[in-house]
Amino acid sequence: MPDKIRISLTVNGVGHDVLVEPRMLLVDFLRDELQLTGTHAGCEQGVCGACTVLLDGETTRSCLLFAAQLDGSSVRTVESLARPDGSLHPIQRAFTENHGLQCGFCTPGMLMAACELLEHTPLPEPEDVKDALSGNLCRCTGYQNIVRSVCAAGRVLATAENGSHPASETAETTGASA
Amino acid sequence: MKPAAFAYLAPSSVEEAVDRLAEHGPDARVLAGGQSLVRLMNTRLATPSVVVDVNRIPDLDHIGADNGTVHVGAIARQRSCELAPLVRSRVPLFAEACSQVAHVSVRKRGTVVGSVAFADPCAELPAALLALDGQVVARSRAGERVIDADDFFVGPFENSLAPDEFAVELRIPVTAVERTGSAFVEVSRRHGDLPMCGASTVVQLDEDGAVANARIALCGVGQRPMRARDTEDLLLGQRPADELLAQAAELTAAATDPIGDCHASAAFRRHLARVLTRRSLQTAVARARKEDTDA
Numbered sequence: 249m250p251d252k253i254r255i256s257l258t259v260n261g262v263g264h265d266v267l268v269e270p271r272m273l274l275v276d277f278l279r280d281e282l283q284l285t286g287t288h289a290g291c292e293q294g295v296c297g298a299c300t301v302l303l304d305g306e307t308t309r310s311c312l313l314f315a316a317q318l319d320g321s322s323v324r325t326v327e328s329l330a331r332p333d334g335s336l337h338p339i340q341r342a343f344t345e346n347h348g349l350q351c352g353f354c355t356p357g358m359l360m361a362a363c364e365l366l367e368h369t370p371l372p373e374p375e376d377v378k379d380a381l382s383g384n385l386c387r388c389t390g391y392q393n394i395v396r397s398v399c400a401a402g403r404v405l406a407t408a409e410n411g412s413h414p415a416s417e418t419a420e421t422t423g424a425s426a
Numbered sequence: 427m428k429p430a431a432f433a434y435l436a437p438s439s440v441e442e443a444v445d446r447l448a449e450h451g452p453d454a455r456v457l458a459g460g461q462s463l464v465r466l467m468n469t470r471l472a473t474p475s476v477v478v479d480v481n482r483i484p485d486l487d488h489i490g491a492d493n494g495t496v497h498v499g500a501i502a503r504q505r506s507c508e509l510a511p512l513v514r515s516r517v518p519l520f521a522e523a524c525s526q527v528a529h530v531s532v533r534k535r536g537t538v539v540g541s542v543a544f545a546d547p548c549a550e551l552p553a554a555l556l557a558l559d560g561q562v563v564a565r566s567r568a569g570e571r572v573i574d575a576d577d578f579f580v581g582p583f584e585n586s587l588a589p590d591e592f593a594v595e596l597r598i599p600v601t602a603v604e605r606t607g608s609a610f611v612e613v614s615r616r617h618g619d620l621p622m623c624g625a626s627t628v629v630q631l632d633e634d635g636a637v638a639n640a641r642i643a644l645c646g647v648g649q650r651p652m653r654a655r656d657t658e659d660l661l662l663g664q665r666p667a668d669e670l671l672a673q674a675a676e677l678t679a680a681a682t683d684p685i686g687d688c689h690a691s692a693a694f695r696r697h698l699a700r701v702l703t704r705r706s707l708q709t710a711v712a713r714a715r716k717e718d719t720d721a
């Protein structure tokens with residue numbers, strides 16, 4: 249058995265100094281070693297996007313990375329979104345209020361991709377959302393409500409940033425052309 | 427299904443990477459963006475016993491230019507090339523091709539050189555490199571070798587690198603010269619998928635508006651990216667009127683040797699070759715006419 253590799257990385261702000269087998273994928277490291285099962289393993293070959301996490305602030309597929317590659321890196325998973333008291337992040341709330349999920353399998357990947365988009369494009373048009381989330385597959389929703397959810401979350405976050413209180417109601421009533 | 431066991435090496439210089447490849451020969455694989463290799467390892471279509479991760483080698487992500495040539499380092503990402511002002515202004519065809527590879531998050535990790543080395547016959551970047559008369563610079567313990575794109579692509583997923591050779595950079599001649607236009611167009615089933623067919627075209631007009639130089643390469647229509655040399659000859663010295671472009675499209679389609687698969691039949695791919703050759707020529711010519719430099 250080849251040598252294990254020592255890595256030190258941060259996951260959701262917590263430091264880990266661990267030995268990993270070279271073939272351990274990041275998605276399996278998160279789920280099996282750190283018990284962070286929010287990141288989903290769908291196709292495990294780069295196609296579906298369910299395993300999307302933020303690596304040093306950028307979305308990446310955690311099934312196409314070996315944990316051994318990540319010495320010195322910082323990873324953020326879907327578990328970093330909600331507050332410790334369990335209250336949902338505005339993006340998560342927008343998904344629940346706009347029916348952005350059904351079975352929820354794709355949702356962690358969708359949320360992380362949306363997170364990255366909203367950081368760079370605070371008030372995205374539906375077209376921006378479609379481009380940013382094109383690598384994330386959903387077998388349930390038909391996507392319309394996911395696009396709606398991300399646009400709604402953008403508006404809530406933008407309002408919050410302007411100093412006002414984030415609206416608790418993100419449900420979209422005007423359709424997708426927000 | 428998970429990868430078979432392997433030893434992980436992360437060299438910190440090109441020399442060290444080349445040494446590791448020389449030691450392990452065909453048992454070793456270079457790991458760049460991993461967007462194709464890790465997928466193959468997860469399904470055990472690839473089972474290297476040694477993985478040489480080149481992502482930690484400093485200064486290998488360069489995108490630069492000198493004397494009319496753009497240089498792209500082995501770990502420059504597809505997304506960086508797509509957005510780099512230097513690539514967009516000097517070899518716009520290459521930036522346009524990069525922007526059509528996969529999805530943003532895949533392009534942020536996937537490297538330009540990795541895509542070229544992977545030699546997928548349907549991939550955008552090999553066809554773009556071929557139309558641009560680009561070169562691959564390979565390093566081994568024996569020294570450096572510069573390989574023309576036309577000699578680099580051998581067959582499906584097969585390039586002409588020896589197992590101990592590491593592709594350190596691409597060299598692409600600048601096309602931003604007088605009366606030159608280019609275009610990369612493709613058709614894929616879904617946004618971000620590999621194209622069923624793609625056409626990559628560079629056209630330079632002379633002062634009278636006739637074709638002084640044309641280079642056309644296609645992906646998705648054979649065992650490797652195809653250069654449409656007969657079509658290029660047909661266009662030379664002619665005014666690019668609609669009729670000529672239609673004839674060029676016909677000739678290109680006839681020269682293809684597409685394979686039918688679950689994504690598209692051979693007949694459909696040939697049809698796409700005709701349509702996309704014409705479209706890429708029309709766009710390239712329009713861009714060549716509109717400004718004196720490549721747009």
Ligand SMILES: Cc1cc2nc3c(=O)[nH]c(=O)nc-3n(C[C@H](O)[C@H](O)[C@H](O)COP(=O)(O)OP(=O)(O)OC[C@H]3O[C@@H](n4cnc5c(N)ncnc54)[C@H](O)[C@@H]3O)c2cc1C
Pocket residue numbers: 293294295383455456457458459460461462463464500526527528529532535536537538539540541543544546548549550551587591592593594618619620621
């Ligand atoms: C969802 C999805 C969609 C995709 N869609 C497309 C698409 O539309 N078009 C497209 O072209 N590709 C597509 N790809 C593939 C992707 O673009 C890959 O990034 C690319 O094919 C390989 O680049 P890489 O840097 O990831 O290489 P890797 O996966 O790291 O390596 C690929 C191969 O090249 C070899 N290699 C890499 N670098 C070197 C080097 N410097 N010297 C010698 N050998 C080297 C490796 O050993 C390996 O055999 C897609 C991938 C995914 C996951």
Ligand code: FES
Pocket residue numbers: 288289290291292293294295296297298299300309310311312
């Ligand atoms: S599980 Fe990683 S992309 Fe599907």
Ligand code: FES
Pocket residue numbers: 348349350351352353354355385386387388389
């Ligand atoms: S909600 Fe079921 S896969 Fe998207």
